[in-house]
Amino acid sequence: MSQDLETSPPPEPPTNRPLPPGDRLGTFLARPYVKHIAIIWVICTLIWIPIAYWLSDNMGAGPAASKLMGALKETVFVFTLVSAPLMGFVLAVILYSWLGWGRVSGDEVPDLKNPAIKGNPIAITIWTIVVSFLAFFLVTWGIVEYTVVNNYAAGSDNPEKLEPLEVHVTGQQWIWSFSYPEQNGISSETLFLPHNRPVVFKVTSEDVIHNFWIVPMGVKIDANPGEVTLAGVTPDTLGSFPIRCAELCGMHHAFMQTQAVVLDKADWNSWLASMGVTS
Amino acid sequence: MTTTTETVATPVYPKNFLRCIRRQNVFTAFAGGIVGFVVMRILASLFFRGEFWHGDSNRIVTVAFIGWGVGFMAGIGAFNGVFRWFAGKDLDHAEAEYMAGKDLGVKRYFRYTTDHKVVGIQYLVVAMVILAIGGTLAMLIRTQLGISMELFNPNTYNSFVGTHGVAMVVGMIVVVTGPIGNFIVPMMVGARDMAFPRLNALSLWLVVAALIPLVMSLFMGGIRDGWTVYQPLAIQAPPGAVGYIFFIVIFAISTAVSSVNLLVTIIRMRARGMTWSRTPIFVYSVAASVGLALPFFPFYMYSQLLALSDRTLSTSFFIPERGGSVWLYEHIFWILGHPEVYVIVLPAIGACMEIMVVFLRKPLFSFRTAVVGIAGIVALAGLVWAHHMFMTGWAPLAGYPFMISTEMISIPLSLIVLVMIGTMWRGKVWTRLPMMIIYAVVFNKIIGGLTGIFLSDVPADMHFHGSMFVTAHFHYMLMGTGLFGAMAAVVFWFPKMTGRMFDERVGSIGFWTAFVGFQITFMGMFAAGNLGMPRRVFQSSELFLLSNQISTVGAYTIGVGMLIFLAALISSWKSGVIASSNPWGSQTLEWQTPTPVPLENFPVLPVVTSDPYQYGVPDPYQVERDLETQKEPVA
Numbered sequence: 001m002s003q004d005l006e007t008s009p010p011p012e013p014p015t016n017r018p019l020p021p022g023d024r025l026g027t028f029l030a031r032p033y034v035k036h037i038a039i040i041w042v043i044c045t046l047i048w049i050p051i052a053y054w055l056s057d058n059m060g061a062g063p064a065a066s067k068l069m070g071a072l073k074e075t076v077f078v079f080t081l082v083s084a085p086l087m088g089f090v091l092a093v094i095l096y097s098w099l100g101w102g103r104v105s106g107d108e109v110p111d112l113k114n115p116a117i118k119g120n121p122i123a124i125t126i127w128t129i130v131v132s133f134l135a136f137f138l139v140t141w142g143i144v145e146y147t148v149v150n151n152y153a154a155g156s157d158n159p160e161k162l163e164p165l166e167v168h169v170t171g172q173q174w175i176w177s178f179s180y181p182e183q184n185g186i187s188s189e190t191l192f193l194p195h196n197r198p199v200v201f202k203v204t205s206e207d208v209i210h211n212f213w214i215v216p217m218g219v220k221i222d223a224n225p226g227e228v229t230l231a232g233v234t235p236d237t238l239g240s241f242p243i244r245c246a247e248l249c250g251m252h253h254a255f256m257q258t259q260a261v262v263l264d265k266a267d268w269n270s271w272l273a274s275m276g277v278t279s
Numbered sequence: 280m281t282t283t284t285e286t287v288a289t290p291v292y293p294k295n296f297l298r299c300i301r302r303q304n305v306f307t308a309f310a311g312g313i314v315g316f317v318v319m320r321i322l323a324s325l326f327f328r329g330e331f332w333h334g335d336s337n338r339i340v341t342v343a344f345i346g347w348g349v350g351f352m353a354g355i356g357a358f359n360g361v362f363r364w365f366a367g368k369d370l371d372h373a374e375a376e377y378m379a380g381k382d383l384g385v386k387r388y389f390r391y392t393t394d395h396k397v398v399g400i401q402y403l404v405v406a407m408v409i410l411a412i413g414g415t416l417a418m419l420i421r422t423q424l425g426i427s428m429e430l431f432n433p434n435t436y437n438s439f440v441g442t443h444g445v446a447m448v449v450g451m452i453v454v455v456t457g458p459i460g461n462f463i464v465p466m467m468v469g470a471r472d473m474a475f476p477r478l479n480a481l482s483l484w485l486v487v488a489a490l491i492p493l494v495m496s497l498f499m500g501g502i503r504d505g506w507t508v509y510q511p512l513a514i515q516a517p518p519g520a521v522g523y524i525f526f527i528v529i530f531a532i533s534t535a536v537s538s539v540n541l542l543v544t545i546i547r548m549r550a551r552g553m554t555w556s557r558t559p560i561f562v563y564s565v566a567a568s569v570g571l572a573l574p575f576f577p578f579y580m581y582s583q584l585l586a587l588s589d590r591t592l593s594t595s596f597f598i599p600e601r602g603g604s605v606w607l608y609e610h611i612f613w614i615l616g617h618p619e620v621y622v623i624v625l626p627a628i629g630a631c632m633e634i635m636v637v638f639l640r641k642p643l644f645s646f647r648t649a650v651v652g653i654a655g656i657v658a659l660a661g662l663v664w665a666h667h668m669f670m671t672g673w674a675p676l677a678g679y680p681f682m683i684s685t686e687m688i689s690i691p692l693s694l695i696v697l698v699m700i701g702t703m704w705r706g707k708v709w710t711r712l713p714m715m716i717i718y719a720v721v722f723n724k725i726i727g728g729l730t731g732i733f734l735s736d737v738p739a740d741m742h743f744h745g746s747m748f749v750t751a752h753f754h755y756m757l758m759g760t761g762l763f764g765a766m767a768a769v770v771f772w773f774p775k776m777t778g779r780m781f782d783e784r785v786g787s788i789g790f791w792t793a794f795v796g797f798q799i800t801f802m803g804m805f806a807a808g809n810l811g812m813p814r815r816v817f818q819s820s821e822l823f824l825l826s827n828q829i830s831t832v833g834a835y836t837i838g839v840g841m842l843i844f845l846a847a848l849i850s851s852w853k854s855g856v857i858a859s860s861n862p863w864g865s866q867t868l869e870w871q872t873p874t875p876v877p878l879e880n881f882p883v884l885p886v887v888t889s890d891p892y893q894y895g896v897p898d899p900y901q902v903e904r905d906l907e908t909q910k911e912p913v914a
Contacts, residue, residue, distance in 0.1 A: 031900075033705070059742055061810040061822055075738045083732060086693070087725050090700055094721050097703035103710045109864030112640040114706040116895030119645040123701065131693040139686050142736040146678060149738050203672070208512040209605055211670065211745055215811040220741050222671040224606070225511060226599030229672025242820075246670075246745035246813040248505045250512060251433045254816035 036100060037092050044095075045088030052080035060216040065237040065262070068152040069218035075145050082134060149218075153232035155198025164198040164232065167191070171203070171210030171223035174252040176243060186275045191243060191260040194268040198234045211247035214260045222247060235262040305389045308355035308484070312491065315350020319343050337590045340499070340518040344492050344525045351488040356391040360477055379476065381878055391484060393476035396876055398483050399462025400776060403769070405486055406457055407845075409450035410762075412494070416443035418838050421800075423817065425831025427824060433817045438501020438519070440815050445506040445523060446493065448619065449530055451757055452572075453486060454765045455626035460541055460565050462776055466869035467559055469550025469887065471879045474543040478536050485533035489526045496522025505815055507616070510586060510597035510608040521590065524583040531580035538569035538576075550868065552887035559867050559891050560649050564629020567653045571618045571625075571660055579615040582608060606673045613664040621660045623757055625653060627764025628695060628724075631717045634771045635702055637865045638714035642892035644701025648694050655691025659684060669737050670744040678737040685735035692728060696721070711863075712783040712790065716767035719794050723759025727752060730805070747823075748808025751801040759797060766790065766844065773848075774862050778875045779855030782847045789843030796836025803829035866891040 028034060056077040064070040104110045151157075155164045168179045169191075179187035191214075193199055203212050205223035212231070213220045221231040245256035263271060272278075323342035352358065363369065370378065379394040380387030387397050416439045423430045431439070461483075465473050473479045496502055500517025513520050545566045549558060585596040586608070595601035597608045636643050643649060665673075665681040699721055708714060730752040733739040743749060773781040807826040812819050819827060861870040868885055 055809055058806070058809055059811075069742075072738050072742050075736060076733060076742070079732055079736065079739060080729070083729050087729055090696055090721065090725050093700040093703060094718050097700075097706065097708060098718050101703075101705055102707040104707060105710045107862075109862075110640070110709050112707040112709065112895075114639060114641040114895045115898035115900070116642050117644055117701070117704065117898055117901075118642050118892075119647070120701070124645060124648055124697065127697045128690070128694070131690055135686050135689050138732060138736065139683050142682050142686070142738065143679060145736075145738045146682070149741065150675070208515070209509055209671075211813075213745070213811075213813070218741050220670050220744060224599070224672060226603075226605070227672065242811070244811065244813050248437070248509070248512065248815040250503070250515065251437065253437075254433070254813075254818050257820075 033096065033100060037096050040092040040095055041085075041088050043088075044091040045084045048080055048084035048087065052077050052084070055080060060218070062216055063237070064218070065214075065216040065239070065241050066152070066218060066233045066235050067157045068149055068233050069216055071145055071149050071152065072218045075141070078141060079138060082137060086131070086134065152234065153219075155200070155232060155234055157236075158196060158198045158234045160196070162197045164200045165194065166200050166202065167193075169201050169203040169212050169223065170206060171212065171245065171249070171256075172206040173208065173250050174245070174256040176210075176212070176245075176256070176258050183272060183275070183277045186272075186277060188275075190258055192268070192271055193235050193260060193262050195238055195262050195264045196234060196236055199232060201231045201233075203229045203231060208249050209247050210245045210249045210256065213244050213246040214241055215244060216241045217260070220246060235260075238262050238264060303354065303356035303359075303391065304386070305355065305487075308351050308487075311354020312347045312351030312488070315346035315348075315353075316343050317346075318350075319346025337518050337521055340521045341525075341587065341591050344521060347491065348488050348525070348529060351491075352484065355484050357481055357484060376878070379472070379878060391480050393472070393480050394878065395461050395465050395473045395476065395479055396776075398479050399458045399460075401483050402453060402457030402461055402486075403776070405483065405490070406450055406454040409446050409490065410454065413443050413446035413450055414838065414841060416440075416446070418834060421831045421834035424819070424827045427818070427821075429818070434503055435501070436817045437503040437505075437815070438497060441502030441505050441508065441523070442493065442497055443506075445502060445526065447757070448506055448623075449486075449526070451623045451761050451765075452534070452619070454762065455630060455768055456537070456541070456565055456568055456622075457483075457486075458776070459561075459630060459765075459768050459772055460537075460569075460626065463772055463869050464541060464562060464565055465544055465548070466775075466872060466876070466880050467562055467867050468545060468548060469553060469868045469881065469885045470544060470548040471881065471884070473540050474548055475540045478540045482533045482537035482540065485529050485536070489529035489533065492522040492525040492529075496520070496526075507612060508586070509612075510589070510605060511599065511603075513586060514589060514598060521587070524587045524590075527583045528580050528587075531576045534569075534572050534576045538573040541565060541569045542573070550885050550887050554887075556646070557887050557890040559633055560643060560646065560653075561626070561629040561633035563650055563653055564625045564632075567629075567657045568622050568625040571657055572622045575615045575618040575622075575661065578611050579619075582611040582615075585611070606668070606671065609668055609671060609673070610664070613667045614661070616667060617664045618660040620753070620756060621656055623761045624764075625656065627720070627761045627768070629653070630768035630771070631720050631764050632695075632699060632702070633867070634713045634767055635699065635717050636892055636894060637771075637863045638709045638711055638717075639702060639706040640709065640864075640894045641702060641706045642890075642894055644698050644704065646890065646892070649698040652691040652694035652698065655694070656688060659688045659691065663688060663735075666735055666740070669740050682735060682737050686732065688735075689728065689732065696724065696728075712781065712787050713767045713771040715787065716763055716770070716790060719790075720760055720764050720767065723755050723763065723797075727755030727759060730755065742811075743808060745814055746808040747804045747812045747814055750814050751804035751808060754801050754804070759801075763790075763794070769848070771863070772869075773851065774858030775869055775874060775876065777852050777855070778858055779851055780858045780862065782851040782855060785847035785850070786844055789840050789845075789847055791840070792843060793837045793840030796833045796838075796840055799833030800830045800837060801833070803827065803833060866893060 056073040059073050064073055166181055168181060170177050175189060177187055177189055178191045179185055203221050203223045205225045207225060210223040212223050217233045217235060219231050219233045221229050240259045240261045243258045243260050245253055320339060320343035323339040327338050380392040380397050388401060419439050420443060423436055496519035499522060500519035502520060502523045503516050504513045508523060545562055588594045589596055589598060595603040597603045597605060599605060632643060632649060662684045663681060665677055666685045669678050734743055734752060770781045803826045807823045810823060812823040858874055860874045872880055
């Protein structure tokens with residue numbers, strides 16, 4: 001040791017300059033636990049990718065039956081992915097704290113000699129900026145997407161710019177009924193809709209609050225007694241889709257269900273004819 | 280119970296105390312309540328003559344419940360002080376000590392006792408009773424949903440759902456602020472008792488008085504309309520719904536009384552030297568919680584009083600065909616309904632922050648950030664209620680501002696998460712049960728927070744609103760964060776409250792069983808909601824059967840776990856290892872008093888000279904950096 005001191009040049013005297021930022025980051029990254037947490041962080045973040053796919057694929061138990069529902073699925077997918085890194089980071093830290101930095105058991109109060117870290121302006125600033133940025137992104141996404149969804153509901157996504165079909169929806173304990181004022185006011189307890197034509201629902205209730213929910217189309221609006229609420233959609237998939245009541249409405253709330261049947265042009269006309277409407 | 284030495288002394292009855300008042304306790308309270316109920320019921324039947332044979336009409340039940348409440352409170356002795364004060368004579372010192380339970384032994388737990396420690400224990404028992412009622416109903420609900428046949432009548436099922444909801448909400452509101460807030464907070468701030476000891480006893484016995492109408496409502500047609508009891512559906516419900524209204528109105532009074540008491544204690548009675556920057560974070564979180572409850576709970580009371588008036592006085596605030604508005608009810612209800620979530624969650628999170636520093640032997644990572652986070656939540660809590668009404672059709676454009684305000688809450692909440700993980704950062708951990716529970720709490724809080732982001736966003740809420748997804752989300756917040764946080768708090772403060780150590784071996788078996796069951800239950804529920812299963816349904820289609828069965832299995836697992844935890848709690852309370860005065864080596868004031876805690880807490884009132892987080896050694900990395908940047912060369 002003494003030989004080294006004699007042969008090597010004298011060490012540089014310490015300066016009062018802080019380490020350059022690159023070096024500080026470098027020394028931080030060189031700490032043993034940082035790499036481990038980074039790896040766990042990446043894994044914990046990647047876990048959310050299949051979850052995001054699973055969530056958006058299974059929304060409403062199947063593929064979207066309208067562009068509106070497609071927008072909802074996209075929102076859920078993006079939100080899951082965007083929040084994944086933050087969730088992953090918190091998970092990584094609690095996992096590492098649980099298993100990685102060491103643990104002591106026993107009845108006696110241990111002397112753990114843990115570092116007394118009281119605040120870290122850099123960490124707090126970065127965290128606040130990142131979280132605020134994420135929140136800002138989510139809010140912006142929400143505002144834009146809500147506008148898009150409202151436009152879809154108003155019928156902006158129909159290819160042929162057709163006039164919307166008006167359907168009056170009435171909830172009562174515990175059935176739905178639908179009437180078509182432009183088609184001589186015919187009414188039905190199953191909702192028949194034409195394919196690719198915008199529909200406007202005027203929803204109301206005769207007794208208590210119900211909620212009109214065509215699950216795979218993303219239409220959801222309360223049916224309030226004494227009020228008429230509006231919803232809209234352009235169904236773009238043929239088939240039949242469940243309608244459920246999503247607001248507790250009494251004894252048989254669970255069974256207040258029916259079907260929305262989307263018909264192509266020929267079937268729609270023949271249904272109208274069968275109801276006695278000549279077009 | 281901590282009565283080994285105290286039972287020996289015979290209590291000194293103050294001479295001028297009336298004999299009957301001396302003997303008032305919970306039994307005379309029940310007797311008084313029953314007498315009041317029966318008398319008022321008969322009087323009401325005579326008065327509302329036309330309704331005599333319709334024994335359960337709303338008016339008669341209302342009047343009878345008023346009789347119950349007044350009789351119960353008179354029976355417990357809540358009015359004694361008032362009458363004596365009207366007579367121009369307040370309690371003298373001996374009487375005040377007698378009311379605080381001096382030398383009364385176990386009896387003091389069954390009386391209108393003003394000592395905050397007794398009230399804390401009473402609150403703990405009452406909260407556990409309420410949670411047990413709610414939990415039992417949850418098991419019945421899950422049993423029905425897990426099978427595809429009709430086990431109950433749908434109306435019975437709906438009343439289970441409603442009663443479960445409201446019991447759990449109220450149980451969760453009192454489970455931290457009641458026991459820990461009353462027992463620990465005055466000691467934590469270095470006071471001899473709460474600011475208003477008699478109001479403290481009043482707030483507890485009001486909860487007990489309120490509990491009976493809730494239980495009775497189950498046998499009078501039940502609360503069939505969910506805990507939100509939306510109008511006008513609730514108008515159709517049988518008079519059991521009056522039990523709900525009474526429960527809420529009395530509980531709201533109790534909350535106001537308790538909130539004022541805690542706030543005044545925290546603001547005015549902190550020990551000398553305990554500046555705001557030396558006040559423990561748990562005290563902040565309790566202050567924030569009761570500070571939110573105080574302005575917002577009256578809205579809940581209004582909504583129920585207006586509903587009661589619709590029922591009994593033929594008004595029509597919420598009856599559309601007579602000019603009422605259903606949206607009015609929803610607004611008044613949710614103006615409380617959302618802040619109430621923070622009323623529940625904040626004390627639990629504050630307790631977790633308070634506890635984790637002790638087991639990490641590390642100071643809180645940025646006390647100020649934690650305070651800013653709590654303050655931010657309090658500031659935003661009142662501005663977000665209408666996100667419960669995105670899909671009601673009320674003002675669709677209002678979706679924009681409420682979406683923004685709701686998503687803003689994630690910023691202060693994330694600051695609290697930062698403080699929690701920052702406190703864990705680079706710390707060896709002392710693996711005792713409270714600390715282990717905190718890991719579970721943080722995990723659940725993340726899941727609850729993430730799913731909350733979906734629900735705050737109008738487009739995503741268009742799918743999730745009113746579905747099982749919402750149910751799973753708020754269970755992650757209220758149960759996963761709130762209740763598990765409360766369990767950590769109870770285990771942590773158990774030695775101080777009971778004088779015995781909690782049996783952590785059995786307790787952790789119970790807790791982890793409940794935790795695993797919890798994940799199974801609510802992951803299954805997320806799946807069902809995502810597939811499109813509405814909330815509060817009695818039976819669902821085949822599509823959701825599998826996820827419901829998974830949830831039911833999980834729910835039974837929670838039930839088993841909670842029973843094991845309860846067994847550990849009861850057996851440790853009866854025969855646990857005697858605890859020393861400060862078994863965790865904590866620095867907050869409540870641990871600096873002897874156990875069992877003497878009547879006036881501190882032999883000499885403490886003086887505070889630093890914040891209670893003086894743990895750990897200087898950070899070696901920081902020391903290194905300081906050396907590197909030091910002006911003078913190191914010798």
